[in-house]
Amino acid sequence: MLLRDIWKSYTLSGVAVSVLKGVNMTAYRGEVVGIHGPSGSGKTTLLKIIAGLERPDKGEVIVDGYNLNMLDEYGLALYRNNVCSYIPQDFGIVDAMTTYENVEIPLLLAGVSAEVRRRKVVEMLDYVGLRDKASMRVGRLSGGEKQRVAIARALVTTPSVLLADEPTASLDWTNAIKVAELFLNIKKDFGTTVIIVTHDARLLEYVDRSMNLFDGSLKQISSPKL
Ligand SMILES: Nc1ncnc2c1ncn2[C@@H]1O[C@H](COP(=O)(O)OP(=O)(O)O)[C@@H](O)[C@H]1O
Ligand SMILES: [Mg+2]
Incomplete structure (x- = not known):
């Protein structure tokens, strides 16, 4: 760069x-x-x-x-x-959506198929250690967990x-x-x-x-x- x-x-x-x-x-x-x-x-x-x-x-x-x-x-x-993925200071995640849904957003925008989306989101959630929080609304997560959701979402498209x-x-x-x-x-x-x-x-x-x-x-x- x-x-x-x-x-x-x-x-x-x-x-x-x-x-x-x-x-x-x-x-x-x-x-x-x-x-x-x-x-x-x-x-x-x-x-x-x-x-x-x-x-x-x-x-x-x-x-x-x-x-x-x-x-x-x-x-x-x-x-x-x-x-190039940007993680804003306030995380930029959607509190009303689940961890899984937040990480899926960039793949939906990119038109990735449902099957590949599922595989990639699960892979990312495992990577950042949030698989067990997949179906929790992110508004309920701790600050550290929110930051990891934001990182997973930024990384899911492998920028x-x-x-x-x-x-x-x-x-x-x-x-x-x-x-x-x-x-x-x-x-x-x-x-x-x-x-x-x-x-x-x-x-x-x-x-x-x-x-x-x-x-x-x-x-x-x-x-x-x-
Ligand atoms: N959209 C904007 N309009 C006017 N001034 C701005 C805008 N964005 C940032 N600034 C000003 O530019 C300077 C740098 O801001 P910023 O890049 O947010 O600094 P930092 O992230 O290091 O705190 C600050 O003085 C801020 O007030
Ligand atoms: Mg700043």
Whole structure:
């Protein structure tokens, strides 16, 4: 995954505020990258741009040979459902639906047959350890379990890139470590590139490479372990 000179500003009450000021980054296949930055530094904005949910004012995002500037809204929807999964900070899962139904959503959107859907959803629920909660409404699950539902749903389409926005923000430290370890397993088992943004510097001990988002650009704070 390649980010080349990404710029983004927002206009608030007529005043333009630059959030990203020339972000460059390469993430290798099967690497877990942690991006640390304080609240308001532009972490969510950056992930949304990589996910194709927001357009940069300038710059290029290239993932798996797709240059997002070349994709229209329909192309971006396919990209999000097949190539690059984004897990929002609030998980983005549907509380009124069951664990199973939440994980099935991307496969329904992709037009996958009922039989293959069933096999893949069960496989994912086993993988994240939620098979026994398959028929429970996710509104009743704990924070750690909700995060795992969100991860299973993001992973069920076997994307090349998985983006996680503050995945441990609402978890205690024991559950936070479990989630970090799950991302490392995902990279090993599926070859997924995982990008985690966090304001919790402790999480950086668990990633292959860490970067700092500061004053609108990214600085590497550790070399790749690969
Ligand atoms: N849609 C928007 N409209 C206006 N300002 C925004 C919008 N989204 C984010 N911002 C501003 O951009 C800055 C970065 O926000 P964000 O990317 O959410 O940072 P972080 O995730 O690091 O906390 C903040 O000052 C925020 O208020
Ligand atoms: Mg944020």
